Amino acid sequence: MTSLALDSPAAVAIAEEASVSALLRCCVREIAGPRGQVGYEEPYVLLRVAGTRLRARTHGGLALRFEGRPEWLENDSWQPLSADLLVRLVEAELGESDGEGEGEGEGEGNDEFGAQVAASRDALATLISARREVPPPADPWLASEQALVFGHPFHPSPKARGGEGWLRYAPEAHASFPLRLLGVRDDVLAEAGDTGALDELGQAPSGYSLLPAHPWQLELLAADLAAPLADGRLVDLGDSSRTAVPTSSVRTVYEPLIDRCLKFSLDVRITNCVRKNSWYELAGAVELSRRLEPVFLDLAAAFPGTRWLPEPGYRSAELGTRLLEGLGVIVRMSPWSVCRPGVxxxxxxxxxxxxxxxxxxxxxxxxxxxxxxxxxxxxxxxxxxxxxxxxxxxxxxxxxxxxxxxxxxxxxxxxxxxxxxxxxxxxxxxxxxxxxxxxxxxxxxxxxxxxxxxxxxxxxxxxxxxxxxxxxxxxxxxxxxxxxxxxxxxxxxxxxxxxxxxxxxxxxxxxxxxxxxxxxxxxxxxxxxxxxxxxxxxxxxxxxxxxxxxxxxxxxxxxx
Missing domain, CATH: 1.10.510.40 (Transferase(Phosphotransferase); domain 1)
Structure with missing residues (x-):
């Protein structure tokens, strides 16, 4: 997939508009609302942030769906509200050190915030441009997974992403790619639960077990992998024979060859969280799957149509905590395997x-x-x-x-x-x-x-x-x-x-x-x-x- 410059006026305009809307929703919910600075005059929601009056046409109740461009009042004239101006108002409001703020972190500065909002807006413009170049998956489930272009509607930077080269792996850009296959020498293999499906992805040498890896993950771990690849604790077996499709979470992909979802550890920040599989989360997934099986049997009996996707096993390499977590992959059942025929x-x-x-x-x-x-x-x-x-x-x-x-x-x-x-x-x-x-x-x-x-x-x-x-x-x-x-x-x-x-x-x-x-x-x-x-x-x-x-x-x- 070609990385597109942010030169599409339409994509940039949509990204700006969506960024303003997301941040404004946050202001209504977390800044103006708790301070009693929100009012409604049909069809507008009106609020104050840092003493400035803002308004937007709204519907959808608590969802705050906006129609038309949000505005701010300047010299008794309503003007279009930009993301940059709204960021400055938020910074002024939350950065005040008057000791009267109600939310955690108020009264303290944040020199990263504006850059995070801008990065999210730029990423969104890139995604809108890029997804036009590639058709969506034919599978309706996978097409729905790759449809979350705008991200969380109540997040200040819903498309903020750490790391480089992320566009090649972005579900919103209709990405698909082969997984990289590693062999893990059996004396350093770390696994629990049922991981047998992973062995169907290829052929590992004698004395090794197959371990799929997300290609972005390997790029980020290259320096740490050099030694175990050199001394044979790991071997690089090349690309998988089929392409995997990233789902909405970015790091979880669907592998059609084995009809499983695989949750990888990327160790980059996406929206709020650094997305990695900590060692205790690897173990916890298998433990929870065991404990939840009887719970979901009861729920399905009481409420027909209830389904869940177990995570029956994980596999990694026992090469220190960073690689144990960085190479850890959690096996998850696919929705096609649990939905009944015709659904x-x-x-x-x-x-x-x-x-x-x-x-x-x-x-x-x-x-x-x-x-x-x-x-x-x-x-x-x-x-x-x-x-x-x-x-x-x-x-x-x-x-x-x-x-x-x-x-x-x-x-x-x-x-x-x-x-x-x-x-x-x-x-x-x-x-x-x-x-x-x-x-x-x-x-x-x-x-x-x-x-x-x-x-x-x-x-x-x-x-x-x-x-x-x-x-x-x-x-x-x-x-x-x-x-x-x-x-x-x-x-x-x-x-x-x-x-x-x-x-x-x-x-x-x-x-x-x-x-x-x-x-x-x-x-x-x-x-x-x-x-x-x-x-x-x-x-x-x-x-x-x-x-x-x-x-x-x-x-x-x-x-x-």
Whole structure:
């Protein structure tokens, strides 16, 4: 794939617009909202940041979908708002040292912040240009994985990426590439669980085991690999015979030869996190897969259509911590292997994406990321799937996703992380949601005190657990704020989401009644404020993503 210069005016304009929108949403949620500096005058949301008045036409309720260019008030005249100006306002607001700030990191400067926002904007422009040069995958699931061009709608730098040469491996640019195959001498092989599928990728020499590697990963580890490659502890076996396809997480690829997803360790920062497989996460994935098997059997029996993607094994090389983690690959089942025949898995994030930038030229917006054209007969469509009855579609969607997530927490002490990139929706031939597939055990946790972890190493047990309050906040944020709010906004378009939330309330109330109205669900259904992850604050404070706090936002169930 050719690296494209940022010389497409349309791509640059869309990237600028999307960057302004993402950062402005963060300002509404994390800066102006908690300070009482947000108001609504139909059709505008109005706010103040660093004393400057801002406004944007909005719809979609809590999702804050913007139409037209956001503006700022200059000398009693509304002017288009640029990303650079908004960054300066955020820096002025959060950098004040008056001691009155409420968020973590306020009162302290951050000389990296503006560059991160600019880098994200530039990366987005490159991705928009690059994806036009390569057709999307024919597989509808993989096409949905590669549709998240704009990234997290409430993140200040949703496409910020560390390292060099990332475009060759970017799912948003419709990348595909062969994996590199290594042989690991058996006396330094590190593995656990079921890794047999990896042996089908090629032929390792006698006394060695096959270890696939992401080519970007090998570039980043070149200096560390020189010695073990020279003395024979590792051997380079060349490229795989087939191309792998990166999924939405960038470092996880689908390998069609073995029908598995492989989660690699890149050790570069992508949005909030440095993406690597720490040694305790390698061990934890296998341990969780073992423990979750009976849990998901129970969930599937109680809520038909519930699926999950186990991570039954990992393989690496015992060559010191850096290479153990850097070469570690986690084997994950593929969605095609768990969905029943006739069901097509689609990434929930692709269904929710919509046009997060406002005023973009329609032809320049990637097709999976904008509302589809009407289907024959005038029925509205969503991501190319007919939605003849949006309310029926939504009820089916909520029924598939919400009850198993809540039951996992309340009845099994398991914290699933059902954000938009961790859930696949299986649709039938009519486009109706009939299955929900949950994945990525890195974010899945066990509620402390409800599981016996005494036999595990301390660091593994620590990484596998949340306390009860933290676990509930994570579940409610991911399920309600990150997920259902965004799906509802996309389904409603520019219309009201009120009817959709009334239906969601009915589904959740039915589940609550079946479980005796547990207190957390009663509070949720009564309209208690929701926790929303503070991505801007954690980036400003330069903290680890796990330490991210929450701000409270309105509960859409309260007005349904």
């Amino acid at each position: 097509t898995p689609l990434l929930s994030g692709a269904l929710a994406a919509g046009r997060q930038g406002a005023g973009a030229v329609a032809g320049d917006v990637p097709a999976p990321c904008r509302p589809a054209d009407p289907a024959p007969g005038g029925a509205p469509t969503m991501a190319g799937w007919p939605v003849a009855d949006p309310v029926r579609w939504w009820r089916a969607y909520v029924e598939r996703v919400a009850p198993p997530v809540l039951d996992a927490y309340l009845c099994h002490g398991v914290v699933l992380e059902p954000h938009l990139q961790n859930v696949l929706i299986g649709v039938d031939a009519e486009g109706l949601p009939v299955e929900a597939v949950f994945r990525d055990l890195e974010g899945t946790k066990l509620v402390a005190g409800r599981h016996d972890l005494s036999g595990l190493p301390g660091r593994v047990a620590e990484a596998l657990t949340y306390d009860a309050a933290s676990g509930w906040n994570r579940v409610v944020y991911c399920l309600m704020v990150n997920h259902l709010v965004e799906i509802a906004a996309s389904l409603a378009g520019t219309g009201s989401t009120r009817e959709l939330w009334a239906v969601a309330g009915e589904v959740l109330a039915g589940y609550a009644a079946s479980r005796g109205w547990p207190r957390p669900l009663s509070d949720l259904l009564s309209g208690a404020p929701l926790p929303a992850k503070a991505n801007l604050s954690v980036r400003w404070a330069r903290s680890a993503d796990r330490s991210a706090g929450y701000v409270t936002v309105a509960n859409p169930l309260a007005t349904a």
